[in-house]
Amino acid sequence: MAEKFDVIVVGAGPSGNSAALKLAEAGLSVLQIERGESPGSKNVQGAILYSDALEKLIPDFRDDAPLERHVIEQRMWVLDDDSFVGTHYRSDSFNKEPYNRYTMIRSQFDKWFSERVQKAGALLICETTVSNLLLDGNRVVGIQTDREGGEIYADAVILADGVNSLLAKKAGFHPELEPKNVALAVKEIHFMPQELIEQRFNVKDDEGVVIEMVGKITKGMMGTGFLYTNRESVTIGVGCMLSDFKKQKITPFELLEQMKEHPSIKPLIQGGEMKEYTAHLIPEGGYKAMPDLYGEGWMIVGDAGMFVNAVHREGSNLAMTTGMHAANTLIELNAEGLPFSKANLKRYKAKLDESFVMKDMKKYKNMPDVFHTNPQFFNDYPELISNAARTMLTVDGVDKKTKERQIGKSFRQRRSIFGMVKDTFKLWRAFE
Amino acid sequence: MSAAIKVEEKLFQNRYKVDAGRPHISIIDEDKCRNNCASQACITCCPAGCWTMEGNGQVTVISDGCLECGTCRIICDDHRNVAWEYPRGGYGILFKFG
Structure with a gap:
């Protein structure tokens, strides 16, 4: 008889670690599989850590998490070929503890997070790639790994296997990602x-x-x-x-x-x-590109589920929050003695709908389309803005009224008044 | 200032454990790359320069320097001609910082 766990979590990034931590803390038997030599060795991020999501999981994370710097200043630059126009926002309020966000180095952070997960009682196996999900009909009953005799069974599998989401794709839960x-x-x-x-x-x-x-x-x-x-x-x-x-x-x-x-x-x-x-x-496909998030015995969390807010550069916080809600769903069902069926796992989606995760995903659902079909936001405007600033700041004997007219003309030539009004409207609608 | 040399210099800073003789990426049908694909976007867009065009017009992939991003698989959306798996556990890129 092969070994069986309550839950298998595939992947030890922010979403997988969050799920495994919660489940282990609640006393469920958790097996976590990671293909890297240690957690983090396959993971890449910018990386900014938003405190709020992690705080809900590990309130004392600041005591020993490997953090780099807390962010006190945000600069937004619009670049031309040889210049930038920008805003800098710096505030000493960002210097008051507890800090709101930090820069971090993922290989170190993920390893630290995983240690917390293991301390809570989850079993972690590294250097193991999950090659397929084991299916009984349309129900996920376990995983096939690349180790000898590598079939392992569980009542539920949480797919935290990252953006490529190969496992759900191989199982036919969603199609290949589009470019x-x-x-x-x-x-x-x-x-x-x-x-x-x-x-x-x-x-x-x-x-x-x-x-x-x-x-x-x-x-x-x-x-x-x-x-x-x-x-x-x-x-x-x-x-x-x-x-x-x-x-x-x-x-x-x-x-x-x-x-x-x-x-x-x-x-x-x-x-x-x-x-x-x-x-x-x-x-970055947003809400409209999200795959099915749960089914018979499985749930998708983190990047695998398209949980990224591209506009606000948020991802790891959504990953942690989805991992937490997936775990809480299983913990509740387990306590109520209910099976991890698709009908019951619907609660996962309900929790996400209630949280900032789905609210934000929905809010920006049109953003990818707007930017895909309107390249002027990345092309024409940066140049126009930069030229405008250069014109106004160059003291060359031309009066300011004439300069303003030149700038106005340059914008109208590139985008037309109607075009600019439309662009404003498009952006406003997308952000609404 | 050849781009090919530059990416090798970049990859040189990285840590890998190559699974010798077991590439995790392969071309499904080589003729398709040669005859049916106009874009050959894999060659242009692979961030590790793993994809090249041989002198005889054949597209080849050497995945030793692969960063395991998935670009080549997804970008081949006209032909779906890339067989792409993660390396065996423990092999492939090992990010020092990530």
Whole structure:
């Protein structure tokens, strides 16, 4: 007789760890399978940690979690070829504990999180790839791993296997991802002395800065760039929709190289030592692209379920929250002596609908379409805005009224009044 | 400033445990890549430069430097010609920082 658990969790990222932690704390027998040599060794993120979601799971996480810097300043840059127009928001209120968000390094963070999970009683097996789900009819009854005699059974399987979501796809629960619903992000980590980072970004101690960027760095593709300060390193990257990469025949690492050469960015990473280059897909298809989230004996959490708020650059917090709700659903059903059937797992969806997760997913459901069909937001406007700022700030004997007229004309020529009104309306509708 | 050299320099910083002789990505039908695919987006868009065009026009993949992102599989949406699995447990890219 093969071994059987109450629940198997596939994957030890934020969603899988959150689910496994909750289940183990509630006394269910939990097996967690991770394909990396240790949790985190296959995982990639920017990375920003939002405290709220983690706090609900591990209230004392700040005591020993490996955090880099708490964010006190957010910069939003719109870049032209050789300039940027930006806003910086810095507030000392972000310096009051408990801090709201941090930069982090995922391989370290995931390992720490997993230790908490194991301490709670879950059994973790690493270096093991789950190759298939075991099905009895349409009911998931366990997993097939790549180890010898690798069939393991459970009453429920939580799929926390990441953006590619191979297991649910192989089982026929959802089709292959479409290029328009995923972004490809590439990034590098550059190490430099702590003092240098503090001088360069005007911070002290463990204060940090994040820069989010749009504009010509993505060559008209729907996407963003970012730069985050860690304790002794800076993470820099750029991500764009895969459909745009394909259409425009752009090579991602060349895009990153060119972004690093931008005169506003280059000085920020100068002198750093590049220690790792990573690539990762981000499921940015939004609400309309979400797969079925549960069925007979299974639930999907985190990136595998398309749980990313692309507009607000949120993902790991949604992952943790979905993992927590999936676990709570099973804990409740278990306590009530009810089977983990599709009809009962509907509660998972109800919990998500009640939480910020689905409310936000729904709120931005039209955003991907708006940006896919209106490349001017990534192309024309950044250039126009930059030119406008340059025109107004260049003192050259031309009077300001004439300059204003020139700027107005440049906008009308590129987008027309009607076009601009429509664009405003589209954005307003998408954000509404 | 060749792009091919640059990505190798980047990948050189990474840690891998290569599963020698057991590539986790393969082409299902090589003729399809050669004759039916105009875009060959895999070659352009793979962030690790794993996909190349041979002199004889054949597309090949060497997955040793793969970052396991999934781009090549998803971007081949016109042909679905990429067989893509995760490496065996413990093998493949091992992110130091992630």
